[in-house]
Amino acid sequence: MDPFEEKLQRLKEAFDTGKTKTAKFRAEQLRSLGRFLQDSSKQLHDALHEDLGKVTKLSSAFIRKEPFGLVLIIAPWNYPLNLTITPLVGAIAAGNCVILKPSEISKNTEKVLAELLPQYLDQSCFAVVLGGPEETGQLLKHKFDYIFFTGSPRVGKIVMAAAAKHLTPITLELGGKNPCYVDDTCDPQIVANRVAWFRYFNAGQTCVAPDYVLCSQEMQERLVPALQNAITRFYGDNPQTSPNLGRIINQKHFKRLQGLLGCGRVAIGGQSDEGERYIAPTVLVDVQETEPVMQEEIFGPILPLVTVRSLDEAIEFIKRREKPLALYAYSSSVEVIKQVLAQTSSGGFCGNDGFMHMTLSSLPFGGVGSSGMGRYHGKFSFDTFSNQRACLLSCSGMEKLNGLRYPPYSPRRQQLLRWAMGSESCTLL
Structure with a gap:
């Protein structure tokens, strides 16, 4: 019997x-x-005396943000320039050297980055490497000081396992x-306009696109x-001829998406x-939770509608699934928006809009749980690629002021130490 199961379940509930x-x-x-x-100061003091029992007086303290060192950035194919350059800016600003690995799937952008970017950056500090999964696997065997990866949860687990070997x-x-x-x-028309634009932007190949509607x-x-009205206005009667609708990245992903078209019933x-x-x-429409289109990230121009009977049922539906990268709620009631926000968890959240939150450099962008870890964009990119080094500087003189912390600890000195530890200038070690 697992001795921790009952306690963990109680805390989760x-x-x-x-x-x-x-x-x-x-x-x-x-x-x-x-x-x-x-209340427990005496017991704690006695216990600490038995175990370690030492105290230090603090001086001026500050945080020094330093570069980690050699950083690996692995970029995806769906926004092959933006999702390469944005983290690169943060890594450079923080003072790191960078190995940049663009996606081999977006091969044309990969080629331009490999051929032209080194002409603009100091090649002793920055390099672009090419290759597919085999080369990436070989690259991950090396020790880096920080790794930044954008991609699928499946590959993310591989990258994280490789990083763990070096405690990176x-x-x-x-x-x-x-x-x-x-x-x-x-x-419904306002919702349709916003949802359709965000769902079909870049042919749906966006990690923060709304993946299904409740x-x-x-x-x-x-x-x-x-939705039909919005799609027609955006892309015309024949969207295939529209210059404003993108295409699927390759045949493999096309075949995957084509298979998802068999789920539920096609309404549009x-x-x-x-x-x-x-x-x-x-x-x-008429999509069931157990169907393939509801089991994986769609990453294409397909929008399933799932019916629920109430807001509470919608929230329960969301909560029993993995935490998403983004969550959207549409309502004319501020209280409904607040309830969805309060009772769910996600990397980002938008009320009555699509993924506009990720366009604001004042907001951190990132996931939670299976949708990722860590944050970047704007100043948060600088912080991500910086080691926040805790520093303390003490005066080299005035040694008499430090006499209190040195043994032997007489009853009088212990009393003074307890008083000092009640102020913000001291800490218990």
Whole structure:
């Protein structure tokens, strides 16, 4: 019998109630912790005396942000320039040397980066390496001071395992199935305009795109014609001829997406052309949670609609799945938006909009759980690629002031030490 199972389950259930999230609860627990330290000071002092029993007086302290050293950046194919350059900017700003590994799938961008970028950067400090999975695996055998990876959770596990062998810190920017809740108070056309634009942008090959919609049966009936209207206005009567609709990256992904078209029932779109790697902007209805389109990140221009009977059911649906990279909620009620935000967890969140949160450099971007770890964008990129070194500087003179901390510890000195440790200038070691 697992001796930890009952205790872990109890704590998980308590967290799910939201008990720990309120400011009142946190303040109460911190006050209780303070009482513990105060009420138990003698017992703690005696125990520390038996174990270690030493104290230090602090001087001026600060954080020095230093470069890690040699950084590996592994970029994806869906935004092969943006998702290469953005982390590179942070790594350079923080003072690192960088090995840049663009995706071999976006081969044309890979070629340009490999041929031209070294002409602009100091080649003694920066390098671009090419290759597929085999070469990447060989590269990961080497020790780096930091690894930044953007890609799928499956490959992210491989990268993390390789980093663990050298205890290398890592940022993983992964994907996931991003939920989009739409309640009955919404204007369906406004929702359709925003959801369609974000879903079909870059042919749906965006890690933060809404991956499925949760709504009532009544809203679904209103939303489908609104989505058709938006798709027609955006891409015309024949989206295949639209210059504004992208194509699937390669045949492998096209075949995968073509297979997903068989899930549920096609309400809009569904057409495909293998020669052009074209998948029409598609909406699926009558989709079941167990179907393949709901089991993997779609990463294409396909939008499943899943019906729920209430907001609570929608939240439970979201919570029993892995934590997503982004979560979207549409409602004319601020309280509904706040409830979804409060009772779920995701890397990012938008109320009544699509992935605009990731365009703001003032906000950190990243995932949580299986959708990733670590944050970047703007100043957060600099922080990600910096070692936040804790520093303390003491005066070389005035040794009499330090006499209090040196043994032997007489009763009088112990009393003074306890008083000093109550101030912010000292800490217990």
